[in-house]
Amino acid sequence: MSKSVDLSQEGIEVKKSCCYFCHQNCGVLAYVKDDRVLAIEGDPSFPTNEGGLCCRGNIALKHLDHPARVNYPLKRVGKRGEGKWEQIPWDQALDEIAAKLAAIRDEFGAEAVATAGGTSRTDDWARRRFMNLFGSPNCFHNSHLCWIPTFMVETAIYGWCPFDLDMGSSRCLVLWGQNPGASSMPEMHHISGLQEKGLKVIVIDPRFTETAAKADLWLPLRPGSDLALALAWVNVIIHEGLYDMEFVTEYCEGFGELADHVEQFTPEWAAPLTWLTPEQIRESAYMYATSKPGNIQWGVAIDQLGKSAGAAMHARALLRALTGNLDCPGSDLLTGPSQDSITDEEMEANDTLPEEQKAKQIGADRFKLVTWPGYSKIAELAKKHWGKAPTAEWMCEAHPPSVFNAILTGEPYPVKALLVSATNPVNSYGQSKMTLEALRKVDFMVTCEYWMTPTAALSDYVLPIAGALERPTITNSYGCADFLLCSQRAIKPMYERRNDYNFWRDLGMRMGQEEMWPWETVEDAYHYRIEPLGYGVESYDEFVDLYRFHFPEREFYKYKRIGFGTPSGKVELYSSTLKELGYPPLPEYVGPAENELDDPELAKEYPLVLTTGNGFMPFHHSEHFQIKELRFLRHEPRVEINPATAAELGIAEDDWVWIETRRGRIKQKASLTHGVAPRVIVTERGWWFPERSMNEPELGGCLESNTNVLTSVADEHCDPMSGTWANRGLLCKVYKVNGADAKEGK
Amino acid sequence: MARYAMVFDTRRCIGCHSCTVACRTKNELPIDMIYNPVTTVGPTGVYPKLSMVHMPLICMHCDNPPCVDACPTCASQRRDDGIVFVEDKKCVGCLACVMACPYGARVKNHESGAVQKCDFCKDRVDEGLLPFCVLTCHQKARVFGDLDDETSEVYKLVNGERTVRLLAELGTEPYAFYIYG
Numbered sequence: 001m002s003k004s005v006d007l008s009q010e011g012i013e014v015k016k017s018c019c020y021f022c023h024q025n026c027g028v029l030a031y032v033k034d035d036r037v038l039a040i041e042g043d044p045s046f047p048t049n050e051g052g053l054c055c056r057g058n059i060a061l062k063h064l065d066h067p068a069r070v071n072y073p074l075k076r077v078g079k080r081g082e083g084k085w086e087q088i089p090w091d092q093a094l095d096e097i098a099a100k101l102a103a104i105r106d107e108f109g110a111e112a113v114a115t116a117g118g119t120s121r122t123d124d125w126a127r128r129r130f131m132n133l134f135g136s137p138n139c140f141h142n143s144h145l146c147w148i149p150t151f152m153v154e155t156a157i158y159g160w161c162p163f164d165l166d167m168g169s170s171r172c173l174v175l176w177g178q179n180p181g182a183s184s185m186p187e188m189h190h191i192s193g194l195q196e197k198g199l200k201v202i203v204i205d206p207r208f209t210e211t212a213a214k215a216d217l218w219l220p221l222r223p224g225s226d227l228a229l230a231l232a233w234v235n236v237i238i239h240e241g242l243y244d245m246e247f248v249t250e251y252c253e254g255f256g257e258l259a260d261h262v263e264q265f266t267p268e269w270a271a272p273l274t275w276l277t278p279e280q281i282r283e284s285a286y287m288y289a290t291s292k293p294g295n296i297q298w299g300v301a302i303d304q305l306g307k308s309a310g311a312a313m314h315a316r317a318l319l320r321a322l323t324g325n326l327d328c329p330g331s332d333l334l335t336g337p338s339q340d341s342i343t344d345e346e347m348e349a350n351d352t353l354p355e356e357q358k359a360k361q362i363g364a365d366r367f368k369l370v371t372w373p374g375y376s377k378i379a380e381l382a383k384k385h386w387g388k389a390p391t392a393e394w395m396c397e398a399h400p401p402s403v404f405n406a407i408l409t410g411e412p413y414p415v416k417a418l419l420v421s422a423t424n425p426v427n428s429y430g431q432s433k434m435t436l437e438a439l440r441k442v443d444f445m446v447t448c449e450y451w452m453t454p455t456a457a458l459s460d461y462v463l464p465i466a467g468a469l470e471r472p473t474i475t476n477s478y479g480c481a482d483f484l485l486c487s488q489r490a491i492k493p494m495y496e497r498r499n500d501y502n503f504w505r506d507l508g509m510r511m512g513q514e515e516m517w518p519w520e521t522v523e524d525a526y527h528y529r530i531e532p533l534g535y536g537v538e539s540y541d542e543f544v545d546l547y548r549f550h551f552p553e554r555e556f557y558k559y560k561r562i563g564f565g566t567p568s569g570k571v572e573l574y575s576s577t578l579k580e581l582g583y584p585p586l587p588e589y590v591g592p593a594e595n596e597l598d599d600p601e602l603a604k605e606y607p608l609v610l611t612t613g614n615g616f617m618p619f620h621h622s623e624h625f626q627i628k629e630l631r632f633l634r635h636e637p638r639v640e641i642n643p644a645t646a647a648e649l650g651i652a653e654d655d656w657v658w659i660e661t662r663r664g665r666i667k668q669k670a671s672l673t674h675g676v677a678p679r680v681i682v683t684e685r686g687w688w689f690p691e692r693s694m695n696e697p698e699l700g701g702c703l704e705s706n707t708n709v710l711t712s713v714a715d716e717h718c719d720p721m722s723g724t725w726a727n728r729g730l731l732c733k734v735y736k737v738n739g740a741d742a743k744e745g746k
Numbered sequence: 747m748a749r750y751a752m753v754f755d756t757r758r759c760i761g762c763h764s765c766t767v768a769c770r771t772k773n774e775l776p777i778d779m780i781y782n783p784v785t786t787v788g789p790t791g792v793y794p795k796l797s798m799v800h801m802p803l804i805c806m807h808c809d810n811p812p813c814v815d816a817c818p819t820c821a822s823q824r825r826d827d828g829i830v831f832v833e834d835k836k837c838v839g840c841l842a843c844v845m846a847c848p849y850g851a852r853v854k855n856h857e858s859g860a861v862q863k864c865d866f867c868k869d870r871v872d873e874g875l876l877p878f879c880v881l882t883c884h885q886k887a888r889v890f891g892d893l894d895d896e897t898s899e900v901y902k903l904v905n906g907e908r909t910v911r912l913l914a915e916l917g918t919e920p921y922a923f924y925i926y927g
Contacts, residue, residue, distance in 0.1 A: 008873075011893055041878075041881060041882070042881060042882055045879070049884060051880070051881050052764070052881075052882060052883060052884030052885075053764060053768065053881070053882045053884070053887075054764045054884060055763045055766070055767035055768070056763060057764075057882075058764060058767045058768040058770060059767060059773050061771070062771070181760040182760075182762070183760070185762060185884035185885070186882065186884060188760060189884045189885050189886060191887055192758050192886075193886075208789045208793075208794075208796050208798065210760040210761060210762075210798075211760075213788070213789070213796075213797065213798040213799075214757075214760070218794070220793075220794050237833060258822065278751075392902045603858075617763060618763065618767070619761050627769060628777055629767060629771065629777070630767065632777055633763055633766075634769075642793060673789060674787040674789050674790075674791060674792055674793045674796055675793070675796060675798075676793070677793055677794070
């Protein structure tokens with residue numbers, strides 16, 4: 001889009017690409033000539049972004065050929081983290097990695113090889129396919145903190161996760177711990193449009209966010225108290241007679257048990273726990289229950305509660321059922337998996353992983369819902385009901401902190417190799433000091449990356465990966481949507497970058513998996529996946545050129561025809577699936593991971609309440625700090641603190657302050673704002689400093705301002721169902737950085 | 747002849763800075779130059795009774811532009827369709843226009859020596875395309891069009907909603923209009 005580029009010149013092709021800088025995968029048009037992208041812009045015909053791009057999307061060309069990108073396979077030649085690399089050919093890298101993995105499998109078993117993933121911008125069905133064929137159950141992502149436990153709890157209760165919101169005719173939208181105004185621009189734009197037509201929006205968030213500022217009702221609850229609020233809403237909806245009697249009577253099991261169970265959870269009970277008034281709780285519950293149809297949008301906040309997360313997801317899920325806001329027009333839809341295309345799960349070859357290897361999955365003994373015990377049960381029910389199962393990669397994973405712990409302790413068995421793709425665990429996973437020690441200690445580490453991240457810097461091999469403009473993409477909500485949004489590669493990968501698909505395939509080809517990888521390119525694999533749609537296209541690219549999207553016809557009220565995909569065929573308010581897995585069939589109250597009521601002594605030392613990890617522009621997770629066109633918007637990490645609290649602590653705007661929990665301390669710069677309650681502290685996530693030395697011991701200052709130093713992965717802070725760890729509602733203290741310790745933390 | 751105008755709907759703007767970044771990328775601006783900053787005012791009030799508004803700012807493309815009057819070399823010009831622009835090769839970088847503009851919309855480009863500012867993406871507009879910031883705005887908080895065309899959205903907004911022109915009392919007749927809640 002540069003002024004100097006004439007886009008009407010001859011020979012320019014417009015390619016239908018997408019953006020990779022968050023999960024929305026906004027449609028992008030790329031103007032290409034001679035295999036070079038001259039300009040990009042938002043695709044006006046893409047159904048989600050309609051031509052819009054956020055600030056991240058707009059720097060795609062800066063990202064594509066940024067001088068700091070990793071463009072060639074690198075092999076470590078010095079000590080780990082010393083920053084000495086040799087550029088080697090891909091074939092050599094893959095040969096050596098395959099030989100090393102084979103040796104580890106021979107000596108320690110396939111389970112001694114684990115993979116760490118990040119956010120969705122990779123073909124992770126291919127990762128799972130490789131790992132299944134290799135024989136290891138130890139794949140993991142940060143998925144525990146992001147939707148996956150919600151998906152599994154809701155699927156246990158209704159037979160699928162109603163993540164597809166039919167908002168067109170909705171009258172009330174609940175944004176629970178989600179701030180689309182900073183994290184999901186296409187969604188925000190649709191919400192704003194619907195608000196003009198009368199949609200009511202309730203925002204539940206401790207922060208006065210971009211979205212809260214536009215809401216009809218803002219509920220600034222104590223960070224981490226979501227479970228108490230959800231239970232109180234259930235109480236009001238049942239005991240004040242707001243529930244949908246017909247839906248509950250005909251289609252739900254366990255209403256009586258639930259009604260008895262929640263009698264105790266009145267708004268008056270929840271008020272001191274949530275810091276809301278009983279009136280606020282009642283008013284909001286009435287608004288959702290009486291403005292029908294309505295939606296409850298998923299947000300990561302509940303996934304990140306730790307100990308109370310599973311029960312909170314369960315209680316929130318009950319609200320849709322009690323109000324009948326399921327699968328009817330304007331509500332949250334139970335679409336089921338794609339019936340017309342080959343799903344991610346069908347590409348994973350899950351049957352090839354032997355049962356005895358599944359049983360070795362780390363964490364499955366304690367956290368059963370998103371590991372093989374719970375996944376097998378739920379996948380079996382889904383197959384019976386829908387004919388297909390949810391994706392195993394994401395929904396069925398090793399417990400990440402437990403894998404890092406296995407690297408450090410050898411318990412329950414040694415983990416010797418970590419294959420890292422599209423993630424920087426030092427900054428993204430919980431309790432960073434422990435994670436960093438594990439990355440330093442693991443015998444063998446390979447990282448597939450765009451950049452030399454702190455994690456890449458500690459690796460034995462770093463492999464250059466193709467970005468959004470250099471690869472095709474299918475967007476389908478982690479393989480669980482019934483629709484497909486398809487994008488094509490604008491150009492061949494630059495330099496020696498490759499698709500992550502080719503990394504897993506080429507590794508598999510060297511390890512006796514040849515027969516299982518018939519698709520040479522990722523386009524070949526995608527063509528195989530879309531062929532059953534029946535468009536009669538010769539190639540994946542042709543599909544993108546001609547159609548680009550596939551939206552099956554929607555059928556509302558499917559449950560009237562086929563019931564729900566649960567053991568009873570009904571919505572199980574009293575969940576038999578959770579009960580069989582050994583969990584409470586009704587959501588029981590537990591307090592936030594750390595709180596002043598359960599642990600007053602701790603609260604004396606750490607009197608403030610911390611929430612971490614909210615999304616903010618212009619960064620995403622731990623990305624983009626190198627890109628000056630974005631960094632100018634936010635030079636340094638910021639912590640939000642109420643002016644009254646700051647005054648008590650002698651903190652002024654722009655002061656560097658320490659934020660400390662029992663796990664450690666970090667520093668960020670103070671932003672004084674009335675947008676948080678006096679006792680609430682909000683830190684930014686992801687921060688490291690690519691402008692600094694990337695070698696040991698500095699590693700880009702990866703602990704200095706990294707909010708995950710503060711989070712907790714202790715077993716007692718993890719959700720018993722899913723193992724999700726505690727990022728929200730922790731106790732902390734804040735104090736000014738003084739001259740003497742200004743340099744500490746590097 | 748058209749009379750171009752832009753309407754900013756602050757009810758929709760969420761302060762994401764997409765316009766700022768997109769504009770800089772399109773115009774290949776040095777890192778110290780911005781044509782269209784977005785200023786966030788707030789949260790104002792005392793917790794929990796708060797409000798917040800985001801104010802996108804650009805060149806107002808005044809009907810009575812003081813910058814054009816101030817320019818000694820006729821580099822600053824106003825087209826018949828209302829677009830105010832700088833003809834780079836005539837600009838000597840004297841900054842008279844920078845001092846004359848009451849909106850702070852002009853910046854000297856230290857690489858080229860010329861003063862520059864938003865020109866409503868006249869290269870795109872002349873091809874019938876929208877200014878790049880308007881295309882990229884997810885929130886559709888920016889509306890661009892011909893105020894002389896009664897069927898245009900800008901015409902409908904300017905004549906149908908309560909709009910505000912910044913520093914209207916100066917008589918500059920800006921063609922940027924703001925809608926508040």
